[in-house]
Amino acid sequence: MNTARIYHMLFSSVYPLYIQKAEKKGRSxxxxxxxxxxxxxxxxxxxxxxxxxxxTFETFFKEAPQIHPNTNKITGVICGYRVEDIEDDLVQKVRYLDKLIDELAKGKAMEKILRT
Known part of the structure; x- marks a missing residue:
């Protein structure tokens, strides 16, 4: 997996795409x-x-107040990789976010997405 690009990608450029993906599927x-x-x-x-x-995604996650302790419950495949097996910490966090947004777009209930 080529990870160098993710470190320099702007969160602000991807954020509208997350919203667009969700809204296309009737989410908010x-x-x-x-x-x-x-x-x-x-x-x-x-x-x-x-x-x-x-x-950047690097700064966004570095400055995050606290990564949720239930992230270890996020499992599955995103972009051809099992999120729980990704070794690069930043890439794994970005893929966790991608996975959660995918679950939202697929109609999963918020309680399940948030692992409550």
Whole structure:
């Protein structure tokens, strides 16, 4: 897996794509934000700050208040890789987020997506 690109990719450039993917399937921006905040520990203000600052994924996750302790419950395949087997910490976090947004777009209930 080529991971170098992910480190420099802007979170703010991918964020609208997450929203677009969710809205195409009848889900909302609020649900996307809930997932991101659950995973990272950001509140809405902190999330917006990262977007406004055009943070890279590296910075976005490095400055995250607290990665949720239930991330070990996120399993499955995204982009051809099992998320639980990805060794690079940053890439794994990005793929966790991708997986959660995919689950949202596929109609999964928020309680299941948030592993509650």
């Amino acid at each position: 921006k609020t649900e996307v934000d809930t997932i991101i905040c659950w995973l990272t520990g950001y509140d809405q203000v902190g999330l917006q700050h990262q977007i406004d600052q055009k943070a």
